[in-house]
Amino acid sequence: MHGKVRWLQKRNGINRETPMAYKRNIRKTVKQVRSISAWRSRLFFWSGAALVGVCATLLALASSRADGYFHNWAEHWFWLPFVLTPAGLLAITWATRNLFPGGEGSGIPQAIAAMELSEHADRSAVLSLRIAIGKGLAIILGLLCGASIGREGPTVHIAASIMYSLHRVAKFPIHHVRKGLILAGGAAGLAAAFNTPLAGVMFAIEEMSRSFEERITGSLMVAVILAGMTSLMIQGNYTYFGTYSVQMNPYHTLTAILVCGLIGGSAGGLFSTLLVVGGRWLKPFRFKHPYLIALGCGLAVAVIGVLSHNTTWGTGYEAARGVLQGTEQASPWYAPLKFLATIFSYLSGIPGGIFAPSLSVGAGLGYNLSGLFPHAPVVAIGLLGMVGYFSGVVQTPITAVIIVMEMTDDNQLLLPLMATSLLAAAVSKLICPEPIYQAMATDFLAGIKQKAGLEKR
Numbered sequence: 001m002h003g004k005v006r007w008l009q010k011r012n013g014i015n016r017e018t019p020m021a022y023k024r025n026i027r028k029t030v031k032q033v034r035s036i037s038a039w040r041s042r043l044f045f046w047s048g049a050a051l052v053g054v055c056a057t058l059l060a061l062a063s064s065r066a067d068g069y070f071h072n073w074a075e076h077w078f079w080l081p082f083v084l085t086p087a088g089l090l091a092i093t094w095a096t097r098n099l100f101p102g103g104e105g106s107g108i109p110q111a112i113a114a115m116e117l118s119e120h121a122d123r124s125a126v127l128s129l130r131i132a133i134g135k136g137l138a139i140i141l142g143l144l145c146g147a148s149i150g151r152e153g154p155t156v157h158i159a160a161s162i163m164y165s166l167h168r169v170a171k172f173p174i175h176h177v178r179k180g181l182i183l184a185g186g187a188a189g190l191a192a193a194f195n196t197p198l199a200g201v202m203f204a205i206e207e208m209s210r211s212f213e214e215r216i217t218g219s220l221m222v223a224v225i226l227a228g229m230t231s232l233m234i235q236g237n238y239t240y241f242g243t244y245s246v247q248m249n250p251y252h253t254l255t256a257i258l259v260c261g262l263i264g265g266s267a268g269g270l271f272s273t274l275l276v277v278g279g280r281w282l283k284p285f286r287f288k289h290p291y292l293i294a295l296g297c298g299l300a301v302a303v304i305g306v307l308s309h310n311t312t313w314g315t316g317y318e319a320a321r322g323v324l325q326g327t328e329q330a331s332p333w334y335a336p337l338k339f340l341a342t343i344f345s346y347l348s349g350i351p352g353g354i355f356a357p358s359l360s361v362g363a364g365l366g367y368n369l370s371g372l373f374p375h376a377p378v379v380a381i382g383l384l385g386m387v388g389y390f391s392g393v394v395q396t397p398i399t400a401v402i403i404v405m406e407m408t409d410d411n412q413l414l415l416p417l418m419a420t421s422l423l424a425a426a427v428s429k430l431i432c433p434e435p436i437y438q439a440m441a442t443d444f445l446a447g448i449k450q451k452a453g454l455e456k457r
Helices: 001-010 017-036 036-076 078-099 110-115 120-126 129-143 152-168 174-194 197-208 214-235 252-289 292-309 318-323 333-348 355-372 376-394 398-407 413-433 436-456
Strands: none
Touching: 036 078, 036 129, 036 152, 036 174, 036 318, 078 129, 078 292, 110 120, 110 152, 110 174, 110 436, 120 436, 129 152, 152 174, 152 355, 197 398, 252 292, 252 333, 252 355, 252 376, 252 413, 252 436, 292 333, 318 355, 318 376, 333 355, 355 376, 355 398, 376 398, 376 413, 376 436, 398 413
């Protein structure tokens, strides 16, 4: 009888505790508050989140400096990219394979794969402080030699590695070790890298964990807040692409949503397909000739950079900001050339993300599409193009909208941005049915299982 009553209460949303259960919960709460071990774990967790903020900030500052150095060098010595870029990608590929294996690629697929691994040894081979340090240095060196890469995905990997490594010095429930620490680290890393705390939380829910669990919400939020606050204390409050407040009339808005959603989603889906299919096609060649592929891709990036008049190097933040603020007249070739430079940079096998380059390509695409709307603000079409392409690449429409909003501090285009993002994600799925990070995580897990099978033999 009591069981049936409890079932009916649960079905109707009623959760009434018995006096005995209430007393047990009170005693459990008091025990947790008084527990020295619990407070020790909390302090380590909070310290790890703050450390994520420091590391993300240092990587952001160093990456920006390295990006600027290469741009200056390329302006003074036109021949330098043909030497430094291939040689740099070759050196980074060697270091990745020999000094910190597991640190290649974006980093987000590795973090997703780590949550699926059941063996501690396998997970530690993906998330470790050695990989975190090596990946950070590789990103800086990659930008120093002109690769078209971002640091946000690698920051997620670095942050997840830092947070996961906490289990070595503090006792956490197995639930927190498996998902909570990795998810919290990834969310905190993205929040600190972009100065976008809401986007960090949403990306962890929308992309990194397709089966989000309510009981890790608190850990996620605490990590994001601490990492974000640490980053803000060091760098101050800022927005990457400036502050905008633009409006469009309904006719232009509806047409722009359709155009930017369809074209941005198609281009983003094509980009994801090329990376996933290209990576799988190159896998046997990379196994036999990894350095030859790195050299070839490095040479292609150098040629593209010179043809673009030195605009496709690095993250692309400055180019995107210039397009949105109207301080630069972007070439109509910028978006397709940056598109190609990012593909070759990623397929070379070096560590590097696609967030920043994708936002930059999207801004360039929006700039090209703005010619179709002569009476609409260029910055508005640029933002719609940015969110459309980015959503098409990652297929996380809510995260894409939040990132663009937080990076531009613009709330006027909320509904158009959301509509464009949802349309672009739907179009992209027709071209690339499996989201890019999920596909890469699947390939990464397959590689780990294949390696384990060969070792057993």
